[in-house]
Amino acid sequence: MLGIERKTHLRPPSQWVENLLIEADKKVTPKQLSAFVESWRRRDNKFLEKHLQPFRRLPTPQEEQVLNVACDKTKELLRRHQLEKIQIDPSIVFILKEPFWARIGANEEEVGCFFNQRLMKAVAVRDSQPMGKMFLAVAAFHELLHLVSFRRARIYSKWKIFHQMQLERSGGISVANPQQTFFCFLDEAVALQLEKRFAQSLMSEPLFEDECSRLKELQANNPDAYYVVPTQEGEWAAGQSYDYLTEDFEHFLDDIFHWQPHPAKSREEIFAIFEKAFFSGRLLELARLIEKVYGKGSFRLLGEKTSNRIKSWKEDYFSQFIVESSQFRHKQN
Structure with a gap:
C-alpha cells in the first residue's frame, strides 16, 4: 500500500515578551522571530538613550517612595490576574522635563505616556513644578496600567525582508487595524476607573497624609475629586482625570447593572469583567455581557463608538452607545 505523505500545517511562531504577545506569519521561522525581537530590543534601547535619557530628571528620595507605592499597587493587580511574571520597579518610570513634551506636541492635559509600539x-x-505626591503617584500608576495590560503584535514578511512590527492589540481591550483602534476610549475608561480606586486607596497611606487632608477640604466644593495638585501660587487644586469620560463610563456601568438579565451581578462584578479583559486581552466574556444586555451586534457598535476615529476626549461615548444600541435591543425583544 502506498504511503500518503501529509503536509503538516505548523502553527506560526510566536513569542511572549512579558505581557506582549508577538506573532509572525507562516513564512517566518522561530529563529528569525527571535532575531527580530532582539534587533527590535536593541533599537528600543537606542531610542531610550537618545530620546528619553537627555530629558530625564531623577526622582528625589521622597518621589522614589511615591513611585514605590505606585509600583506596589500595580503589582497587587498583577497578582490578582496571575501576571506575576511582569516585573516592574520605580526605575522604569521616567520623569521627563518640559522640552520632551514640547517636542512630541503634547497638550497641557497630557501628564504621562507609555510607549506601546516598543519592547522597552x-x-x-511630565515633570511639573511643583510636583505633588498624589499627582506623581496617580500619573505613574495610570501609565503603568497601560504598560502591563495585554498587547499583541504581528510581524509580517515579504520575501526576506521583515516589515515593521504592527500592533493589533495596542493595549488592554483595544483592537487595532490600519484605519482605527476600536474600544480605544473604553480601554482608557477602565484605566481611569482603576486610577480612581488607586487614588482613593492613598487615603490610608501615611506618606500622603498631608495631601489627603487638603483633598478632604477641597472635596466640600468638588466631591468627585480624588487627588490634589499644588499650584504655582502655593495653593492646592482638586484633581480628577478626564472627569467627563469617567462619569460617562460610570453611567454605562449603572445602565448595565439596571438592564442585565438574571442571574444578576453586582456592579463590582460587572466592572471586574471589564478589568479582566483589560489585563488578559480576552474579550469573549465582556462581549457576551454587552450583547446579553444590549442585543446581538451591540459589542461591535461599542467598539466603533469608542474608537479613536473621534479625536475628542469630551464625547459622551457610552451615553451615545446606549441610545444607538436600542436598535439591537428591539430586535432582541
Missing part, C-alpha cells in the same frame, strides 16, 4: 519597559510622567 518605560513609562513617562
